[in-house]
Amino acid sequence: MARKRRLTIQESFQRLRQNYTPANVIAFIDDLRTRPLEEILENSMYILVEPTKGVDFLMEIINTNTLSYNQLREELGKTARYLRKCMDQQYENKEHMEKIQEYLARIVEVGDKMVTNEYLRESAIVHLRKKYEPILNNTVLEGIGEMEPIVGAEEENDDCACIDPRELELAFAIGFIETFLDDNEEVNMESFNKMVSAWYQYEKVMEGPDGIHGVMRKAALKAEDASRKFAHGLRKMGAESRRVKAVAKRIPRHIDNLINNTLGKIRDMDHEERRKRIIEGGYKVKLLKIIRNAILIGGTALIHPALAAIGLLTAIAVDKRQDKRVRNQILNELENELKIVNEKIEDAKGDTDKQKKYQLMRIKHKLENDIKRIQFRLDE
Secondary structure (H helix, E strand, C coil): CCCCCCCCHHHHHHHHHHCCCHHHHHHHHHHHCCCCHHHHHHCHHHHHHCCCCHHHHHHHHHHHCCCCHHHHHHHHHHHHHHHHHHHHCCCCCHHHHHHHHHHHHHHHHHHHHCCCHHHHHHHHHHHHHHHHCCCCCHHHHHHHHHCCCCCCCCCCCCCCCCCCHHHHHHHHHHHHHHHHCCCCCCCCHHHHHHHHHHHHHHHHHHHCCCCHHHHHHHHHHHCCCHHHHHHHHHCHHHHHHHHHHHHHHHHHHHHHHHHHHHHHHHHCCCCHHHHHHHHCCCHHHHHHHHHHHHHHCCCHHHHHHHHHHHHHHHHHHHCCCCCHHHHHHHHHHHHHHHHHHHHHHHHHHHCCCHHHHHHHHHHHHHHHHHHHHHHHCCCC
């Protein structure tokens, strides 16, 4: 015997209209309770129209299920249109109208809470890609993850000189948003590593022997007159020393540029809540936690992310558009971390673990240098 086909929600609603009784309303609602959430939302207009139990049922659905932002937005649109229609046609069932208004207000309330960091993060990344779209093909970014080095590796991948720096600017900005625009207190180290990887590759593109500055340097050397080769040779060591110092001074500017570009593009985003959560959000807490863990726990796996975290905080602090209050907060936090690392170094004087002391000294020197940069807002 063939199994009887189940009526759709629309068909059940039409049957209810043909024989509208309190018992049939209860049967209609009971049937809805056995339906999947997606089916209920797709047919919510038929439920909304039912004047005694329909809106109550939908209110229950909103209160007991986690709807996506898009589902809430669609439900809001349908409900608002129906309410407008009722008002235009001077619908006389005031109790039903009041329930619809309450339901509409509840959707808005839940929707406000559902403007989650996940939604803001995804829309922010879309915004960034649109900003770069006129000059970059987004598909080239797929290769950046494949060439990503382990954060803190002393030798970086050399196959990045051919990358357009703007690709790395976008990769860094996306990594920044993915790392800091979420509700978790712990850092997503995967996205953090991608962000820092883009930063390291950006440095290599700008400063490496085959990078922008390196190519310019080679071109200048090739243009040297042959008659000056001997003098050039005599000056080689001194010139190389000065070049290394110049490069060392330029490198902080590169992370400053990346941060400036990222924060600048975030600031011009159209969603105020998105800007607020990214710029005033929990990035400081997360970065400071990386630094603190490296100081207290130690280990090679933590030292390099900590050094990167100090650099990121400093770059944010010296951003010329940064609020003075935020700059002072970051400065105070880094000064506190310096006090802690000095105490740990003092405690480690009698230890035989030279590697641990070396790691603490690296953090100490990085903190001291970057604190000075913030204090004097140096523009290297």
